Amino acid sequence: MMVKKVEQIAMLFDFYGRLLTDKQQEMLALYYEQDLSLGEIAGEYNISRQAVRDTVKRAEKILEEYEEKLGLVKKFDLERDKLARILNMLEEQKDDPELIYKIRKTVNEIVEIQND
Amino acid sequence: MMVKKVEQIAMLFDFYGRLLTDKQQEMLALYYEQDLSLGEIAGEYNISRQAVRDTVKRAEKILEEYEEKLGLVKKFDLERDKLARILNMLEEQKDDPELIYKIRKTVNEIVEIQND
Numbered sequence: 613m614m615v616k617k618v619e620q621i622a623m624l625f626d627f628y629g630r631l632l633t634d635k636q637q638e639m640l641a642l643y644y645e646q647d648l649s650l651g652e653i654a655g656e657y658n659i660s661r662q663a664v665r666d667t668v669k670r671a672e673k674i675l676e677e678y679e680e681k682l683g684l685v686k687k688f689d690l691e692r693d694k695l696a697r698i699l700n701m702l703e704e705q706k707d708d709p710e711l712i713y714k715i716r717k718t719v720n721e722i723v724e725i726q727n728d
Numbered sequence: 729m730m731v732k733k734v735e736q737i738a739m740l741f742d743f744y745g746r747l748l749t750d751k752q753q754e755m756l757a758l759y760y761e762q763d764l765s766l767g768e769i770a771g772e773y774n775i776s777r778q779a780v781r782d783t784v785k786r787a788e789k790i791l792e793e794y795e796e797k798l799g800l801v802k803k804f805d806l807e808r809d810k811l812a813r814i815l816n817m818l819e820e821q822k823d824d825p826e827l828i829y830k831i832r833k834t835v836n837e838i839v840e841i842q843n844d
Binding site for chain 1: 743744746747794797798800803806807810811813814817818820827830831834835837838841842
């Protein structure tokens with residue numbers, strides 16, 4: 613599997629995972645976060661490899677549909693770029709170290725809210 | 729109806745409206761954005777006032793369930809507070825007007841992404 617696809621699914625799972633069923637969440641976590649193979653997951657659940665594959669594919673499709681409708685991952689990327697740009701601008705500004713410290717702190721808090 | 733409840737539903741509708749069915753979206757828009765009464769909407773659709781009421785209540789419940797799971801409105805409020813704090817800090821900082829201009833511009837772009 614391509615790394616880029618894995619990363620994209622991991623982001624979608626991060627943003628929309630809570631909208632999946634418990635079983636879908638479990639299987640995606642095992643497959644994408646714990647890096648288990650389809651066969652290993654099938655063994656855990658005592659079901660066929662094909663059944664695991666179907667559940668994973670179905671869950672991925674649901675995540676992609678949520679992204680099509682809400683676009684949270686896309687917005688998050690845009691926001692992160694702009695926050696990084698703010699931090700860069702502040703690097704160039706050396707007049708008031710205390711102010712810069714406070715602004716950096718606040719920007720980092722925003723990033724934390726997004727990652728929550 | 730209390731203003732606060734209307735505002736809360738309007739925010740939820742803004743964030744999660746695209747996850748509702750077309751019919752639910754239409755009725756919520758008529759009720760909350762166009763400010764039509766349940767009776768007026770019933771007239772438009774040629775259905776009972778009670779049927780409109782049920783659809784609106786059901787849609788509100790779905791929106792609230794999405795917020796319970798994803799908390800986007802809550803995150804948005806937190807982010808907006810912190811961005812406002814950044815803007816206030818920059819007001820106090822007068823040394824480099826051009827930098828301040830660029831930072832304000834970037835912060836406002838973030839707010840636009842959130843409102844998209």
